[in-house]
Amino acid sequence: MYFAGVDAGSRTIKVVIIKGSDLTVSGFGIVDQGVRQAVKAKELLDKVIRNSKIKIKDIGGIVATGYGRNALSWADSKVTEITCQAYGVKQEIPNARMIIDIGGQDSKIIHLDSNGIVNDFVMNDRCAAGTGRFLEVVADRLEIKLKDIGRYSDKAASPSKISSMCVVFAEAEIVGLLAAEEAPENILAGVQNSIAKRICIMAGSGFKGPVVFTGGVALLPGMKKALQDCLEHSINVVKTPQFTGAFGAALLAAKDKY
Amino acid sequence: MPECKKNKCCADIKKDETADCPINYFQNQVENSLDYAESMKAEGAKIVGIMCEYTPRELIMAAGGVPVCLCGGSVEMVEPAEKVLPANLCPLIKSTFGFSLLKENPFLEMSDLLVAEITCDGKKKMYELLAKMHPLHVLELPQKPEDKDAFKHWVAELNKLKTALEQRFSVKITAKKLKEAVRVMNRERKLKRELAALMKSDNPPLTGRELLDMKSLISGMPEDFKQYEKALKMLPGRKIKPAAGKRVRVLLTGVPMPHGAERVMDILEENGGLVVCQENCTGLKPILEDVKENTGDLLTAIAKKYFNIPCSVMTPNKKRLVQIKQLAAEYKADCVIEVIWRTCITYDVESVLVKKMTEEELNLPYLKIETDYSPSDTARIALRVQALYETVKGRKSSGRFEKKKTRKGR
Known part of the structure; x- marks a missing residue:
């Protein structure tokens, strides 16, 4: 069967x-x-x-x-x-204790107990900042293919600071950065850091590892690093x-x- | 006798199949209250609007007044209110004020006086605007209940309210009238408590929504008392659908759900839950304690009862946590769900403590739902609620799947 x-x-x-x-x-x-x-x-x-x-x-x-x-x-x-x-x-x-799932439309943090049963969860689906959609919008604006995002952000010398909490406003912020001739890789790295920051807030302070990263956004190499730096914790990406x-x-x- | 309009609510009542079932009677709570208010006003009674459970209805009743709750629950009133009030404000405050702007709340329009309780900052400042349109007496609540002088201050505030009522309505609040009012309110609280206690059963005979609806905007209505008594006789043994036994038992806490703002309650119960306990101001919170009747100093006894309400505007508000703990045990809750009206800062911040206590002391799953009166986030809330119920069930059955898997030697 x-x-x-x-x-x-x-x-x-x-x-x-x-x-x-x-x-x-x-x-x-x-x-x-x-x-x-x-x-x-x-x-x-x-x-x-x-x-x-x-x-x-x-x-x-x-x-x-x-x-x-x-x-x-x-x-x-x-x-x-x-x-x-x-x-x-x-x-x-089997011993995972926290899941970071970033999909196209929402992102979530799921805390598991030692038996792998859901203990608690936090979801962000009110706004697209902190989701894959954010990266799509930015990649489109920078004329970069989604699958190449990781390669670009790896090259960033100094990631831009993106502070807007809303994708529409963030896009305006990016237009400003482009006008100031900021390098696309710095902008992309900045966006990834901004998503990572939102995820860190959702994760809270008392989370337990191992931390596992799932969802389409986990396919982008730069995101794992951005999350690890922000969480100050190692992250496993599932296969x-x-x-x-x-x-x-x-x-x-x-x-x-x- | 009014005929049963909603078959679903009395279809399962055995003793009285088609006749007037109490649940149905309360479906017309607004009309019932309006009829009562109009007839009382015609007889010379004063209508007194209140917006918080800290206001002792006993004082108003003893002054010949009819206390009516004015808390707005209508989403329709939010947008008009935003023309004056900031958009970033609690929907309950906006809705209450919107009713006033549009003159759409008949109770507010017929009120001879409003008692404006200073609880949160949003209400406090809204009252200043409301006072331009309605006669209004401000009742100040102490905020540090553990302070030595807090209770003294509260008694003084109630004395000022008593004087204001007496002067405005040219009456004398006598000990006899006060005693009678206390008796009426104690009886109402007792009946409502007993109704709520039906939910302690493993198979509660009504839903949380039905229980929430079994109230009126006005306290002390004689017909309500008859209906409560009837409900207490008729409801035990009634079966609800889906069957109560299969549903996740929810302890609901947080902000009140005034008439018209029951959307979250419905989401909780339409996705496999049963709200067995409502620890909020439209539920058990204001009716758990009575006023001591056999005492020489009734005003102090009244003050004591209301002083003890554990609202998030108080600091610290330790009693609320103790109360949730007790209620979760009494009502055999499977989880705690807290509803916060967006920008209700005191409940929102206090939710940190409620979550911690729920998870660490009750060892139950906790979910906070922050929303307003607009239906835009219904699907989002439903997803979280479903996930929480799955978590409850997953915890209950954990281990089963794993054991079988090992046996199969995977």
């Missing part, structure tokens, strides 16, 4: 299929989010099932998570991304940070049956 986790996030949809007997990953896939997300998600799920060389009848359960989870009527149950992240991370890094939520959802689907 196999189990599927579908994470319908704000920017992308992720699917992970695991084998119930040993909880290993059999297949996974990702697609950009769109208007008809239930259809998009189903197409992706079908594709991952095909690629995994199994049949739909082999799927013993589907758990949906992410912003769009309630739109996926064909899922057996819906679980919040907070619980799914915790399950996904725990499977990969496939975009898929932790979907993986956790698949584990939860299996949990009911095994």
